[in-house]
Amino acid sequence: MDKGKMESSGSYDRTTLTRREFIKGVGIGGGALVLLGQFGVHSVAWALAGDPALNMVLIDYAKCTGCRTCEAACSSRNRPVSLKGQELPGLGNPRYANIRVHSFNPDVDVPNVCAMCADTPCVKACPVEPDSKTGRRALYRDNVTHTIHNDSARCLGCRSCAKACAAQRTGVISPDPATGKPERMCTLCGGDPQCVKRCPFGALSYVEVRRDRKFYGLGPEKIAAELAKTWYGTADFGGLK
Amino acid sequence: MxxxxxxxxxxxxxxxxxxxxxxxxxxxxxxxxxxxxxxxxxxxxxxxxxxxxxxxxxxxxxxxxxxxxxxxxxxxxxxxxxxxxxxxxxxxxxxxxxxxxxxxxxxxxxxxxxxxxxxxxxxxxxxxxxxxxxxxxxxxxxxxxxxxxxxxxxxxxxxxxxxxxxxxxxxxxxxxxxxxxxxxxxxxxxxxxxxxxxxxxxxxxxxxxxxxxxxxxxGTGQPTVAAHKAFLAALENARRALNGSAFAKSWAEQGTARAIVGNSNAGTEAVRNYREGTFTESDKIGGDAARRDVWVKDIACYCCPLACKKSGMTKGKHGGVVHDGPEYETGVMLGSNLMISDMPGLLKAITTIDDLGLDQISTGNVIGFLMEAYERGLINRSFLDGIDLKWGSVDATLAMIEKIAAKEGVGALAAEGVRALSWHIGKGSDKFAIQVKGLELAAHNIQANQPRGLSYVTASRGACHMSGDNIAMQNRRAMMDSTGMCFFPTFEPTLEEPMLALLSAITGRKFDKAEFEKVGERIFTLEKLFNYREGFRREDDRLPDRFFEDAFTVGPKKGAVLDREKFESMLTQYYQDRGWDPETTQPGQKKLKELGLDSI
Incomplete structure (x- = not known):
């Protein structure tokens, strides 16, 4: 393999379709079978449902250098501080970042961030009875921002959402160690994701969710395994068994 | 607290x-x-x-x-x-x-x-x-x-x-x-x-x-800062100075490896155990070759927009994953200095040295010394436990590396460094045992670069190429290495102002250029006090004879050699400018008082 020439994982995207084309494709044939294999029947339902377009942060793994500036930028925005009544960006403690870079040996860095799944396995896993007025469980998708929120007052801290996310998608949702309540759902920073804006290497972009993208919704270990094999020809990438 | x-x-x-x-x-x-x-x-x-x-x-x-x-x-x-x-x-x-x-x-x-x-x-x-x-x-x-x-x-x-x-x-x-x-x-x-x-x-x-x-x-916590708003503003300026700049892109492109060819062309590279400053085959192990044949990824440290670390892989007999390299130091010490121009072989040596946990610079220097002693017939093959340690031999180099780490056979002696080796071998080999105070020199050769010679002899840890070629540089770098920031981005001059502003905002104490250097001088001088107390004097600030005797025979700096008198008078001036006694190198009371070290 000519690894030196591999410029970016953008090249993984060559065979993908726009969402519209994708929906069409699913309608007429073979693509659906592949998707059924990877994501199950819900994905087809989602793809055909014609939901409003969702946006997400997309990673170009070949461009990512593992510097974690995205973590600091995310935390700074989403964990503001209050100084004399004025809200200011925080100091960027990565503990509070919703995006998180997973680093492996040999060097593969996989920023992990909410995939903005249209079919929300996390929300579906929430056992809290939907509110009679809003229809919301404790975990819900906001109608305006389309991001996932947790109603801390109603949340049981049962970790079901995190388990569903880990089993079916990226595993980005992390329960707070003490309360079990979910953390790290991407806020998209009100439509201007700071991780995208601050990445010094242009590795992040803000794009439409498309489930047929290479690596969409996969956990970091799975992505790292494939990249380590592609880039370094090794199956041992320091993943945790 | x-x-x-x-x-x-x-x-x-x-x-x-x-x-x-x-x-x-x-x-x-x-x-x-x-x-x-x-x-x-x-x-x-x-x-x-x-x-x-x-x-x-x-x-x-x-x-x-x-x-x-x-x-x-x-x-x-x-x-x-x-x-x-x-x-x-x-x-x-x-x-x-x-x-x-x-x-x-x-x-x-x-x-x-x-x-x-x-x-x-x-x-x-x-x-x-x-x-x-x-x-x-x-x-x-x-x-x-x-x-x-x-x-x-x-x-x-x-x-x-x-x-x-x-x-x-x-x-x-x-x-x-x-x-x-x-x-x-x-x-x-x-x-x-x-x-x-x-x-x-x-x-x-x-x-x-x-x-x-x-x-x-x-950890889950974070330090505080003294002035939050000023910190945010200075952070913005620091990022602006670097992000997307041609300067940062150049680092991401080749890291320090760019200098493997550059310094060879300038006649300032360690070649053949510092005998020469130019390696005619440096292009085979340089940044362009690595980018073409080896590197897969540019890797950055925490929040760094430079990404000077390179990882990749090689194939063939010496093939495998390469965590980093060649960098300038590793590529030259195990490449040019040993006359190795086989890229996979060089990278195998670099990777093995990291894997065993040895210093790349000292290891390359020690092997270069042994290669020269072997070539000159001062040691024979049985001294080397049968290793045919010829210039350019990858396999012999790999065998020596293993022996050093295990302290096995000749490795037990080689593990003590070039100075100990030259004492053991004798026969005038101290002339080309390339060390100061017992620490081996790095990949910058000095027959045509006298200021770097000053860095090597006056640095606090022995022959250090990073200490600085003059007093101001030494003070700045001692301070730089006290902040947690890397020295590389500071080559970008527009970073200086925001960097000082950040330091001031974080600590709540006003740092301008003068104060920054002042603290650096205090640190450097305290190191000197420590070393002086241990017994280090002017005679320890001494380069091996090679640099005053063996003029380069190839390259653009052919004929270059250091002049002992000039070098010594540069040193005398240096101690005087530092406020140290030029005879003994003891820091003077006046300087200590000025730095607040007099009562320490």
Whole structure:
């Protein structure tokens, strides 16, 4: 393999379709079978449902250098501080970042961030009875921002959402160690994701969710395994068994 | 706690002999005067090693992992950890003590320093010696010493993976030694992320002497800053100075490897054990060749927009994963200096040295010395345990590397460094034993670069290429390595202002250019006081004869050689300008008073 020439994982995207084309494709044939294999029947339902377009942060793994500036930028925005009544960006403690870079040996860095799944396995896993007025469980998708929120007052801290996310998608949702309540759902920073804006290497972009993208919704270990094999020809990438 | 903004105000102290773990407050004055990193480490070493001549491999020695005030904040390129200890490799010509040696500091990038600050400390100080091989786990304020028997002898690449698997969370940041450190090779390194190292000056040997295989740290906190708004504004300016700049792109493109061809063309490269300054085959091991044939990824340290680390893979007999390299130092010390121009072979040597936990620079220097002694017939093949150590031989180089790390046969002697080797071999070999105070020179050759010669002889840890070619540079860099920020981005001049503004905003203490250099001078001078107390004098600030006798025979600087008189008069001027006695190099009272070191 000519690894030196591999410029970016953008090249993984060559065979993908726009969402519209994708929906069409699913309608007429073979693509659906592949998707059924990877994501199950819900994905087809989602793809055909014609939901409003969702946006997400997309990673170009070949461009990512593992510097974690995205973590600091995310935390700074989403964990503001209050100084004399004025809200200011925080100091960027990565503990509070919703995006998180997973680093492996040999060097593969996989920023992990909410995939903005249209079919929300996390929300579906929430056992809290939907509110009679809003229809919301404790975990819900906001109608305006389309991001996932947790109603801390109603949340049981049962970790079901995190388990569903880990089993079916990226595993980005992390329960707070003490309360079990979910953390790290991407806020998209009100439509201007700071991780995208601050990445010094242009590795992040803000794009439409498309489930047929290479690596969409996969956990970091799975992505790292494939990249380590592609880039370094090794199956041992320091993943945790 | 000192309650000083920008700091936690405390050091984590771990005594491996008693198992006692405690946090120790740092006086606010020490932060003001010594900042952090190299400076604060030096101050702690001075305070706690009260008498000279302490055996660096005894439990008494301190091994410190020191981040700086930038660490743990998203300041560009603030990834560094300075490892400070008393050197196991240097010694003066004469001393009243059994174990005199210099201070040593070794600065590495990555993620460790920031994580130390996330965990709530301004530094980690290790003392004592564990009964059995051990490792330390720091998880915020939970700290544990655990047995590491099952990791004994494990090479660093495998250990990096196995250790994180044992810890069960890849967010732990780890430092560790390889077999060389466990075997107490004086120039052993401390590794981090399998491809980053605190390489120089024997820090890994000191860690090995403490029976400490590794440290893991993970934290959830963060330091504070004195002026939040000013910090944010300066951060914005610092990012603007670097992000997307041609300067940053150039670093991402080739890192330091660009200089492998550049310095060869300039006649300032270590070639053939420093006999020459130009390597005619440097293009085969340079940045262009590596970009074409080896590198897959540009890798950055914490919040760094430069990404100078390169990883990749090679194929064939010596093929495999390459964690980093060639860089300038590694590529030249194991390449040009040994006349090796086979890229996969060179990278195999570099990878093996990291895997065993040796210092790349000293190892390449030692092998270059042996190659020359062998060529000159001063040693024969049986001296080398049958290794046919010819210029350019990859296999012979790999065999020597293994022997050094294992201290096996000739390796036991080679492990002591070029100075000890030349003493053993005799026959005038000290002339081309390329070291100062016992520490080997790095990949910058000096027949055509006298100022770098000054850096080598006056640096506090022995022949250090990073110390600085003049007083101002030395002071600035001593300070730079005390902040937690990397030295590389500071080549960009527009970074200076925001960098000073950041330091002021974090610490609440006004840093301008003059104050920055002043603190650096204080740190550098305290190092000198330490070394002077151990017995280092002007006669120890001495280059090997080669640089005054062996003029280059090839390249653009053909004929270049240093002039001893000029060099000595440059040195005399240097001591005078420093306010030190040019005869003895003792810092004068006036200077000490000016720096607030007179009562120390």
């Amino acid at each position: 000192s309650g000083k903004p920008g700091y936690h105000g405390k050091i984590l102290n771990i005594d491996l002999s008693t198992g006692k773990i405690e946090t120790v407050p740092v006086p606010a004055e020490d932060f003001d005067k010594f900042v952090g990193g190299q400076g604060l480490g030096m101050k702690i070493l001075w305070d706690r090693l009260k008498k000279p001549g302490v055996d660096p491999l005894s439990p008494e020695n301190l091994l410190m992992f020191m981040p700086g005030p930038f660490s743990g904040l998203p300041v560009p390129s603030s990834s560094r950890t300075c490892v400070v200890t008393k050197s196991p490799i240097t010694s003066p010509l004469k001393s009243d003590y059994t174990h005199p040696s210099t201070v040593t500091y070794s600065n590495m990038g990555g993620f460790f320093g920031p994580e130390v600050r996330f965990a709530g400390y301004d530094g980690i100080v290790i003392t004592g010696k564990a009964r059995v091989l051990s490792y330390v786990v720091i998880d915020d304020d939970k700290v544990e010493i655990r047995e590491a028997a099952k990791f004994k002898g494990m090479r660093t690449d495998a250990f990096d993976r196995a250790f994180l698997a044992e810890l069960g969370d890849r967010r732990f940041k780890t430092v560790y030694i390889g077999p060389a450190g466990e075997n107490l090779v004086p120039y052993s390194s401390i590794l981090h992320t399998a491809g980053r190292a605190a390489g120089r000056g024997g820090t890994g040997c000191v860690m090995g002497s403490k029976n400490l295989k590794a440290i893991a740290v993970r």
